[in-house]
Amino acid sequence: MTRDTLILAFRFVLLVLIQTLVLNHIYFFGFINPNLYLLFIFLYPIETKRSNFLIVSFLFGFCIDIFSNTGGVNAAATVATAYFSLPILNLILNKQDTDFKLFKLNNEPVIRIVTYVTILTFLHHFILFGLEYFNLKEIGTILFKTFTSGLFTIVLIVLSILLTRKNKFMNQ
């Protein structure tokens, strides 16, 4: 338990720093800013007690907000992603009583990982840009940014999940 908590804390700090100090300076094509920090939500161990998960993801998003001067936009988007991650996972795995203690996203087939990451990332980005613009007239810009930034985020996250896969040859 303590080991898991330590890994979690380490991942928390590392991802905040990578996102705010490195990735926030990077713009593909001048405007696409990937949000790798969502990896934290995807790698969070799934428990039946979800209150910790919600609170930790709120704090995580809020740390990103402090560094990038965005008020509470990232916090809101991250909490929503955390809240909807379990129902969406159930939907994709197509069963109600998954053994979550043993579940690891890494061990799932690639197509499931991609579906899961895609749905949640687009949800996250839509809330993120929706709150940032906060104007129905800008819905075109919001959808455009959600799609373009989301695509880059998904590619980055899927790659990082696949690259950190343990004994990947056994799964094939």
Added chain:
Amino acid sequence: MQQIAYFIEKYKYFLLFLLLEIIAIGFTIQSHSYHKSQFFNSANAISGGLLEKSTSIFEYGVLKKDNQRLAEENARLRSLVSSDSLHSENIDSLSIENKYISAKVIQNSYTKRNNILTLNKGRLDGVAIDMGIVNNTGIIGVVNKVSNNYATVLSVLNSNSKINARLKKNNYFGTLTWNGQNYRYSQLLDIQRQADIRIGDTIVSGGKSILFPDNTPIGIIRSFDATNKSYDNIEVELFMDMSNIGYVYAIQNIDKEEILELQKND
């Protein structure tokens, strides 16, 4: 009573989710209101320090451009100040209106709807709330929060910043805002219909503002629609490239207190 307890028990995660969302949206709305500004921003010791460290690494990439900009500015200043007065001692100190404090931008997010910059100078260096920020090419923004060693700046690319601007050739005033589309272009509002504007006209800061010296360059009009009653969609191409700002100056208007005092007495 039991009903309520049952309800809370059943929907506790949803309620917690709602509570956290409300807090987050509260912070967001608070950050949108100018001056009543947020408690939490990057002008604190921890995030400011880390951002400064990381900028000093990325800085090497833009050194060449920064040097070139400095050299250009030096050349311009030299041509303004003739060589005689450069060496003479008797510059009248009373005629100096503005003091400039140089600072480095350590956080910039020009693609966001509401761009806020973080500077590596704060209260201890003389930076104060409501100081104008410029670089040699033009207006950058206005300081909206300071801590001891860092400050945040509401940039021109922010829905809350409304900068008083005028046409250089005559004195028609307008307000400069940003619609969030392209960081190279800003929009000029409230220009009187009788003003004669043309594509290619230069926009400078208006003298009404005490934040910026009169005639600080802003940009060039690139397109506009004229109807019988008003001008619409005046697009101004900004002189400064907001995606690439290294060093900036904070303007300390020495007469500001006096001007504000006078205006209050009216």
